[in-house]
Amino acid sequence: EAGEYTMKMHPMWQGPLVAPGGNRQSPIDIRVRKSVFDPHLKPLTPDYDPRTCSQIWNNGYSFLVEYDDTTDKSTLKGGPLEDNFRLCQFHFHWGESNAWGSEHTVDRRLFPAELHMVHWNSDKYSRFEEAVMEENGLAVIGVFLKIGKRHEGLQKLVDVLPAVRHKDSVVEFTRFDPACLLPTNIDDYWTYAGSLTTPPLTEAVTWIIMKQHIEVSHDQLAVFRSLLFTSAEEEVQKSMVNNFRVQQSLQGRTVRSSFT
Ligand SMILES: NS(=O)(=O)c1ccc(O)c(NC(=O)NCCc2ccccn2)c1
Ligand SMILES: [Zn+2]
Numbered sequence: 536e537a538g539e540y541t542m543k544m545h546p547m548w549q550g551p552l553v554a555p556g557g558n559r560q561s562p563i564d565i566r567v568r569k570s571v572f573d574p575h576l577k578p579l580t581p582d583y584d585p586r587t588c589s590q591i592w593n594n595g596y597s598f599l600v601e602y603d604d605t606t607d608k609s610t611l612k613g614g615p616l617e618d619n620f621r622l623c624q625f626h627f628h629w630g631e632s633n634a635w636g637s638e639h640t641v642d643r644r645l646f647p648a649e650l651h652m653v654h655w656n657s658d659k660y661s662r663f664e665e666a667v668m669e670e671n672g673l674a675v676i677g678v679f680l681k682i683g684k685r686h687e688g689l690q691k692l693v694d695v696l697p698a699v700r701h702k703d704s705v706v707e708f709t710r711f712d713p714a715c716l717l718p719t720n721i722d723d724y725w726t727y728a729g730s731l732t733t734p735p736l737t738e739a740v741t742w743i744i745m746k747q748h749i750e751v752s753h754d755q756l757a758v759f760r761s762l763l764f765t766s767a768e769e770e771v772q773k774s775m776v777n778n779f780r781v782q783q784s785l786q787g788r789t790v791r792s793s794f795t
Contacts, residue, residue: 559738560783561729562638565790570725573791579614579721579743581676583622585712591695595702595764596733597626597778600692600711604655604663609713611654611674614743614793615726620654620674623663625713627651628732629759631776633682638732638779639744641679646748647756648680649779650716667731672739678718683750688715693758702766718747723794732780746794 587603601624602609609622629648630636637646654674655666666672691711698706723746730738762775 557730557736557738557783558786559728559730559788560736560786561732561740561742562640562780562782563727563729563785563788563790564640564643564782565725565744567642567792570790570792572795573615573793576615576726576791576793577613579676579724580612581610581622581714581717581721582612583609583712583714585710587622588709588711588713589707590705591692591699591708592705593699593702593762593775595766597628597775598696598699598759598762599624599626600708600713602713604657607657610657611652611676614724615741615791616674618656618658618671621657622652622654622713625650625652625716627680627759628779629680629756629776630779631760631774633753633756636777636779637679638782639677639679639742640782646679647682648751648759650676650678650680650749652676652678652713652716667735667737667739669739670728671741672737673731674741674743676717677742677744678716679745679748680751680756681748682753682756685752686716686750686755688712689751689755693755696758696762700761701763704767716749718745718749720747721745723747723792725790725792727788727790729788730783746792 587609604621604623611620633647635645637649655663660666725744729742764773
């Protein structure tokens, strides 16, 4: 049952469980029957150029695959978004076991991991650091991962993870097409106004959570768990697992769905 698992959180992150004064915090449980179909929601149109992929690094909380966001080469439009958003990075959250790990849940259902593809509003702001402080600054696509068949596209990423085992390690990583991590159906999603799920917890995010999950193999996810929260110098090494935040209250927000 979800309750007993969601209390586990990032052991290194002694941050606030709830942002002081926050009324649109993330993650949340998506109550399917309480979501409201919005016929005006448009199809989502991601348009990514794999050549903008630059590096992968361990920031001590997750591993991030970073994209060159100095031009409008990898963008996201449509769906609930009014403006053009630029892809800057993607990362994951996962558990120590396959029983939990996702940040969002669907009717309390937990998934072993969750992908976040992070974009910032390049129509209104000139860089991520600026957009992250503004309420229409970010758009994050969330995709649930399930254990099943091996994900061929993910393997290129899994193969390089040992090179970023420790916090602050970075390696060059190029020509990775993030679109390969999206589910086949991206027309069915939930969307709501929320926040970053890690500090600075700013309430800047339009969340777009895909209804359809992707599958990765048990062994692929096991490699995520071989990463460490700690840097090479630290004497006690801590496995990078359970790097998800506890769920936050909806506080009157409506979750819209693009499907009936
Ligand atoms: N998890 S999330 O909401 O998609 C998200 C997206 C973009 C972000 O920059 C962040 N947060 C982030 O990068 N925080 C700086 C690093 C960090 C991560 C965790 C705790 C403290 N500091 C979270
Ligand atoms: Zn995240």
